[in-house]
Amino acid sequence: MTVNPPLSETPEDEDLLLESTTLSTQPAAVQPPSGLGLRSLLRWAWRQLTSMRTALLLLFLLALAAVPGSLLPQQGNAPADVADWISRHGALGRLFERLSLFHVYSSPWFAAVYLLLFVSLIGCVVPRTRLHWRALRSRPPAAPRHLSRLPVTRSFTTTATPQEVLDAAHRSLRRRRFRVDRLAGSVGAEKGYLRETGNLVFHLALVVLLVGVAIGALYGTRGSAIVVEGSGFANTVTRYDSFSAGPLADPQRLDPFSFTLDKFSATYQQGGKQNGAPRSFTADVTVQDSPTATPRSQVLQVNEPLVVGGTKVFLVGHGYAPVVTVRDGEGRVVFSDAVPFLPRDAMFTSTGVIKAPDARPTQLGFQGIFLPTASIDPIRGPLSTFPAANDPALFLSLWKGDLGLDTGAAQSVYRLDVSRMTRVGLEAMRPGESWTLPDGLGTITFDGIRQYAALSIAQDPGKGIALGSVVVAIAGLLLSLFVPRRRVWVRATADDEGTILVEIGGLARTEAGGLEAEVDALRSDLPDEAAPGAREPIEEYR
Amino acid sequence: MTAHTFAHLSNDLVYSAMATLTLALLAFSAELAFGDRGRVARTSRRTVHRVPVAVGAGGAPVDVDTPDVAELPEGDLPESTRAAKLGGIGFSLTVLSFVLLLAAVVFRGLAAGRAPWGNMYEFSLASALVVTGAYVIAVWRRPVLRLLGVFIVVPVLLTLGLAVTVLYVDAGPLVPALKSYWLVIHVAAAIISGGIFTLGGAVTVLYLLQERWERRGLSNSLSRRLPESEQLDRTAYRLFAFVFPLWTFAIVAGAIWAENAWGRYWGWDPKETWAFVTWVVFAGYLHARATAGWKGRRAAMIALLGLSAFIFNYFGVNIFFTGLHSYGGLPNK
Numbered sequence: 095m096t097v098n099p100p101l102s103e104t105p106e107d108e109d110l111l112l113e114s115t116t117l118s119t120q121p122a123a124v125q126p127p128s129g130l131g132l133r134s135l136l137r138w139a140w141r142q143l144t145s146m147r148t149a150l151l152l153l154f155l156l157a158l159a160a161v162p163g164s165l166l167p168q169q170g171n172a173p174a175d176v177a178d179w180i181s182r183h184g185a186l187g188r189l190f191e192r193l194s195l196f197h198v199y200s201s202p203w204f205a206a207v208y209l210l211l212f213v214s215l216i217g218c219v220v221p222r223t224r225l226h227w228r229a230l231r232s233r234p235p236a237a238p239r240h241l242s243r244l245p246v247t248r249s250f251t252t253t254a255t256p257q258e259v260l261d262a263a264h265r266s267l268r269r270r271r272f273r274v275d276r277l278a279g280s281v282g283a284e285k286g287y288l289r290e291t292g293n294l295v296f297h298l299a300l301v302v303l304l305v306g307v308a309i310g311a312l313y314g315t316r317g318s319a320i321v322v323e324g325s326g327f328a329n330t331v332t333r334y335d336s337f338s339a340g341p342l343a344d345p346q347r348l349d350p351f352s353f354t355l356d357k358f359s360a361t362y363q364q365g366g367k368q369n370g371a372p373r374s375f376t377a378d379v380t381v382q383d384s385p386t387a388t389p390r391s392q393v394l395q396v397n398e399p400l401v402v403g404g405t406k407v408f409l410v411g412h413g414y415a416p417v418v419t420v421r422d423g424e425g426r427v428v429f430s431d432a433v434p435f436l437p438r439d440a441m442f443t444s445t446g447v448i449k450a451p452d453a454r455p456t457q458l459g460f461q462g463i464f465l466p467t468a469s470i471d472p473i474r475g476p477l478s479t480f481p482a483a484n485d486p487a488l489f490l491s492l493w494k495g496d497l498g499l500d501t502g503a504a505q506s507v508y509r510l511d512v513s514r515m516t517r518v519g520l521e522a523m524r525p526g527e528s529w530t531l532p533d534g535l536g537t538i539t540f541d542g543i544r545q546y547a548a549l550s551i552a553q554d555p556g557k558g559i560a561l562g563s564v565v566v567a568i569a570g571l572l573l574s575l576f577v578p579r580r581r582v583w584v585r586a587t588a589d590d591e592g593t594i595l596v597e598i599g600g601l602a603r604t605e606a607g608g609l610e611a612e613v614d615a616l617r618s619d620l621p622d623e624a625a626p627g628a629r630e631p632i633e634e635y636r
Numbered sequence: 637m638t639a640h641t642f643a644h645l646s647n648d649l650v651y652s653a654m655a656t657l658t659l660a661l662l663a664f665s666a667e668l669a670f671g672d673r674g675r676v677a678r679t680s681r682r683t684v685h686r687v688p689v690a691v692g693a694g695g696a697p698v699d700v701d702t703p704d705v706a707e708l709p710e711g712d713l714p715e716s717t718r719a720a721k722l723g724g725i726g727f728s729l730t731v732l733s734f735v736l737l738l739a740a741v742v743f744r745g746l747a748a749g750r751a752p753w754g755n756m757y758e759f760s761l762a763s764a765l766v767v768t769g770a771y772v773i774a775v776w777r778r779p780v781l782r783l784l785g786v787f788i789v790v791p792v793l794l795t796l797g798l799a800v801t802v803l804y805v806d807a808g809p810l811v812p813a814l815k816s817y818w819l820v821i822h823v824a825a826a827i828i829s830g831g832i833f834t835l836g837g838a839v840t841v842l843y844l845l846q847e848r849w850e851r852r853g854l855s856n857s858l859s860r861r862l863p864e865s866e867q868l869d870r871t872a873y874r875l876f877a878f879v880f881p882l883w884t885f886a887i888v889a890g891a892i893w894a895e896n897a898w899g900r901y902w903g904w905d906p907k908e909t910w911a912f913v914t915w916v917v918f919a920g921y922l923h924a925r926a927t928a929g930w931k932g933r934r935a936a937m938i939a940l941l942g943l944s945a946f947i948f949n950y951f952g953v954n955i956f957f958t959g960l961h962s963y964g965g966l967p968n969k
C-alpha cells in the first residue's frame with residue numbers, strides 16, 4: 095500500500111478545485127483595479143459590468159422595474175384610466191407622469207435597465223464563447239497529481255498490466271461518450287461540452303429575441319376598425335379608427351387587401367350563473383388579397399385571425415349598429431346609415447350618437463341608448479337584460495342647434511357636443527317605427543339593426559424572429575440544465591513491489607448527480623486480474 | 637349520466653378531498669408536534685438500551701437503536717416511532733385526497749365537455765391536484781420528503797377553500813377568447829409549473845430551517861428527521877431547474893395564444909408582467925447559485941421571492957386587476 099503524499103497546494107490543483115465548482119467558462123470574481131491609470135480603471139469597470147454579480151443585480155432591477163407597470167394603468171392598455179388616475183391624484187399624478195410611470199415599458203429608465211443587462215450579457219457571453227470554442231478543440235486536461243482529492247474517487251489493486259487497465263478504461267469511457275485522451279500512465283476524459291454550448295446558445299438567443307422585439311416595435315403597425323355587416327374594409331390608414339406605427343414603418347405601404355363583412359353571428363349562454371356569457375362569435379367575410387385578386391370567402395373567429403400576407407386581422411369585439419333614416423323639416427333625407435353603438439355592459443346596453451349637420455332649418459343631433467333585450471330598471475333606467483337582439487329598442491333624445499362641426503377641431507363620432515344645442519324631445523322606438531320630431535324638425539325612422547365587428551389589424555415583422563429565438567433559447571436551456579458535464583481520470587501505477595494500483599477520480603458540476611454511478615460503472619469495466627497469457631514488463635511504467 | 641350529475645359529483649368529490657386533506661393535516665401536524673414525545677416514551681420504556689450520546693450542542697441522550705436519520709441512506713425513515721406512524725397516516729390520507737381530486741377534475745371536465753382549466757375555480761382545482769400529485773411522486777421517490785406534508789397540505793387546502801367559496805362557477809363552456817388549444821397547453825404548463833414551484837418552495841423553507849439549525853447546532857424533532865441541509869438544497873435546486881424551462885415554455889405558449897387572439901404576443905398586461913417577473917427572479921436564482929457569495933441561503937431567499945411572485949400572479953392579479961387575462965369567471969366589478 096502506498097501512503098498518500100501530504101496535501102500540497104500546487105497551482106494546478108488550485109485551478110482544478112476552483113473549476114470543480116463550475117466546470118464552466120463563467121467569469122471569475124472581479125479583483126479591484128490594479129494601478130490608477132484610466133485604462134485599468136476602464137478595464138476594471140468593464141469587468142465589473144460583465145461580472146456574474148452585476149448580472150444578478152441587473153436581473154433583480156429588471157424584475158423590480160417591471161412591477162409598477164402592473165400596479166398603475168398604462169397608456170398603451172388603458173389610456174382613459176391613465177387620464178382618470180392623473181386627474182384624481184393631482185400633483186402625485188403629474189409627478190408619476192413625469193417619471194414615465196404610465197408607460198413604464200417604453201420609459202427611459204426601463205430601457206436603461208434592460209440595455210445594460212444586455213450589454214453585460216454580450217460582454218459576458220462573447221469571451222465565454224471564445225473560451226468554450228478553445229475548450230472544444232483542446233484535449234481533456236491532464237490528470238491532476240492527486241486523484242484522491244477529487245470529489246469522487248476509487249482505487250484498487252490489480253494483477254493486470256497498466257496497459258490493460260488503461261486500454262479498458264479508454265474503451266469504457268469511449269462507450270460512455272467521453273472524449274478520451276491517452277497519456278503516459280493515465281487516461282483523461284471529459285464529456286458534456288453541450289452543457290456549456292447550450293448555456294451560450296441560450297444567452298445568445300435572448301439577444302436575438304431582443305432584436306426580434308425591436309424589429310416589431312420599429313417596423314410594426316397596428317390599428318383598429320369597426321366594420322358593420324354588409325360594408326367593407328380596405329387596408330389603408332384612412333380606413334382605421336385608430337392606427338399606430340413604429341418609427342420606421344411606412345404607413346403608405348400596408349398590405350393592399352380588402353374584405354367585406356357579409357354576416358356576423360354570436361351565441362350566448364342562456365340562463366344559469368353565467369347567463370349572457372358569450373359562447374361563440376363568427377364573422378363571415380369575403381376577402382380580396384389585392385385589388386386584382388379573386389375574392390375568397392373566409393370565416394373569422396376569435397383565436398382564428400384572418401391572415402393576408404404579413405398582416406393579421408383579429409376579431410376582438412362586436413356590437414350593434416341601429417340603422418336610421420333622418421328627414422329634416424323640409425322632408426329631405428339628411429342621414430341614412432347604420433350607426434355603431436358602443437356596448438357599455440356585458441348585456442350590451444349600448445350608447446351612440448347620430449349627427450345630421452345638413453338638416454334644415456337647424457342641425458340635429460341624437461343621443462341614443464340601444465337595448466338588444468329591452469327593460470327599464472327603476473333606478474338605472476333603460477337597461478338590456480340579454481346580449482342577443484331578442485327584444486330590441488332604441489331610446490333617443492333629440493338636440494337641435496349647432497353641432498360644432500365647423501370649428502375645425504376633431505370631434506368623436508361617439509360624442510355629441512351639446513354646448514350650443516338645446517334638448518327638445520325624448521322617444522323610445524322599436525324597429526320599423528318612426529318618430530315625428532317636435533317643432534316641425536322632421537322625422538327619424540328606426541329601420542332595423544345590423545351587427546358590427548370590432549377588428550384589430552396588426553403587422554409585426556419581428557414576430558418570426560422572436561418565436562424562433564425562444565424555441566432555440568428553450569433548447570439551449572434544456573441542454574444547459576440537464577447535460578451532465580464530467581471529467582474522469584484513470585491512472586495506473588506500479589509500486590516498489592510491482593503491485594499495480596489503479597486510481598479513478600471524477601469531477602462534475604456540483605449540481606448534477608450521477609457521477610458516482612458513472613465512476614462505479616467505469617470501475618466495473620476495469621480488469622481485476624491479468625488477462626490469461628498476457629505478460630508485460632512492468633518496469634516500463636514506473 | 638348527464639353533464640349535470642357529473643358537475644355535482646365533481647363538487648362532492650372536492651369537498652371529500654378537502655375533508656381527507658384536513659385529516660391529513662392533523663396527522664402531519666401531530667407528527668411534528670409529538671415527534672419528540674413519541675421518541676421519549678419509547679426511550680423510557682427501554683432504558684436498558686439507553687446510552688448517553690452527545691448530539692450537537694444539546695447533548696441529549698438518544699435511543700441507540702433509533703438510528704439518526706442524517707446517517708441513513710437517503711429516504712429511509714425510522715418507521716417504528718409513533719410520530720412516523722402519524723406521518724404515514726397523513727401521507728395515506730394525502731394519497732386518497734389526490735385520487736379524489738383527480739376524479740373531481742376528470743368529472744368537471746366531463747361536465748363542461750372540455751379541458752377542465754377554463755376559469756379560476758377549475759385552475760385552482762387543477763393546481764391543487766398537481767401540487768398533491770407532485771408531493772406524492774416526490775415521497776414515492778424519496779420517502780424522507782414526507783416531512784413536507786404540512787407545507788404541502790396547507791397551501792392546497794387554502795387554494796381549495798378559496799376555490800369553493802370565492803371562485804366557484806358552474807361548469808359550462810368557455811367564452812370564445814379561451815377556445816384555443818394553445819391556451820390549453822399554456823394553462824396546463826402553468827399549472828404543472830405551479831405545482832413544482834410550490835413543492836420547491838416547501839423544500840426551500842425546510843432547507844432554510846435546517847440550515848439555521850445546523851449553523852446554531854440546534855436539534856429538534858424536525859431537524860433530526862430531515863436530511864442534511866445540503867441535500868435539501870440540492871433537491872430544491874433540482875425542482876427549480878426542472879421547472880424553469882417548463883415555466884419558460886408556459887410563457888411562450890401563452891404568448892403564442894395572445895398573438896392569435898389579440899394580435900400581439902406581449903402586451904404587459906398585469907398577468908404577463910407578473911409571469912415575466914417570476915421568470916426573471918428565477919433566472920436570478922439560477923444565476924445566484926453560480927455566483928460567489930450568493931449560494932445557499934441567499935439563493936434560497938431569491939427562490940422564495942420568485943415563488944411569491946408566482947403566487948401573487950395566481951391569486952392577486954386575477955382578483956385585483958382587470959386585464960385581458962381576468963378570465964376568472966368572476967362577476968365584473
Ligand code: HEM
Nearest residue numbers: 116118120144145146149214215218293574575919922926
Ligand atoms: C437577460 C439576462 C439573462 C438571463 C435571463 C439569464 C438567464 C440564465 C439562466 C436561466 C441560467 C441557468 C442556466 C444554467 O444554470 O446553466 C443562466 C446561467 C448563466 N448565466 Fe445568465 N442570464 C442572463 C444574463 C447573463 C449575464 C449578463 C451573464 C454574464 C455575467 C450571464 C452569465 C451566466 C453564466 C456564466 C451562467 C452559467 C452559470 C453556471 O455556471 O451554472 N448571464 N443564465
